[in-house]
Amino acid sequence: MxxxxxxxxxxxxxxLTPIAEACGVRVYDVEYIKEGTEYILRCYIDKDGGVxxxxxxxxxxxxxxxxxxxxxxxxxYTLEVSSPGLGRALTKDRHLAASIGEKVEIRLYAPRExxxxxxxxxxxxGFDKESVTLRPDPGKKAGHKGKKAAAGAxxxxxxxxxxxxxxxxxxxxxxxxx
Numbered sequence: 391m392x393x394x395x396x397x398x399x400x401x402x403x404x405x406l407t408p409i410a411e412a413c414g415v416r417v418y419d420v421e422y423i424k425e426g427t428e429y430i431l432r433c434y435i436d437k438d439g440g441v442x443x444x445x446x447x448x449x450x451x452x453x454x455x456x457x458x459x460x461x462x463x464x465x466x467y468t469l470e471v472s473s474p475g476l477g478r479a480l481t482k483d484r485h486l487a488a489s490i491g492e493k494v495e496i497r498l499y500a501p502r503e504x505x506x507x508x509x510x511x512x513x514x515x516g517f518d519k520e521s522v523t524l525r526p527d528p529g530k531k532a533g534h535k536g537k538k539a540a541a542g543a544x545x546x547x548x549x550x551x552x553x554x555x556x557x558x559x560x561x562x563x564x565x566x567x568x
Contacts, residue, residue: 395423405462419474429465512525
């Protein structure tokens with residue numbers, strides 16, 4: 391399904407981009423996923439100052455018409471158009487580039503061997519094809535979300551940048567602070 395889902399999302403993003411531009415918003419991301427027995431086509435739009443319900447409705451109506459005409463999806467699905475939200479996922483290089491200097495939360499698929507930690511919070515300082523780099527919050531060991539490292543495990547100091555391999559990252563999102 392990942393290949394089919396990615397192809398479908400890419401095709402829909404191609405169809406959605408001119409619609410979004412005409413509606414005064416930009417495409418943030420498109421997902422085509424299966425949840426239980428249902429297929430969901432999620433289209434995230436954004437604009438400076440945030441999107442409104444009216445923006446979502448306008449884009450949804452226009453996209454629905456184009457999808458009906460072009461018929462790029464064979465399965466029955468539910469179309470959702472929304473804002474990516476405050477704690478938005480950073481799934482593409484353009485999301486990471488736009489978030490340099492922002493506080494992010496990263497969750498790994500499995501704990502790091504050295505520190506046994508799998509969740510990190512810090513300021514995104516860079517990325518490349520292979521890795522993501524962040525500067526931990528001052529006063530927190532290795533940017534870990536307030537959790538203590540396993541007894542006897544080595545920890546990184548707050549001054550060190552943390553480099554995480556992208557293949558090990560399950561999720562990166564903007565941190566939401568209250």
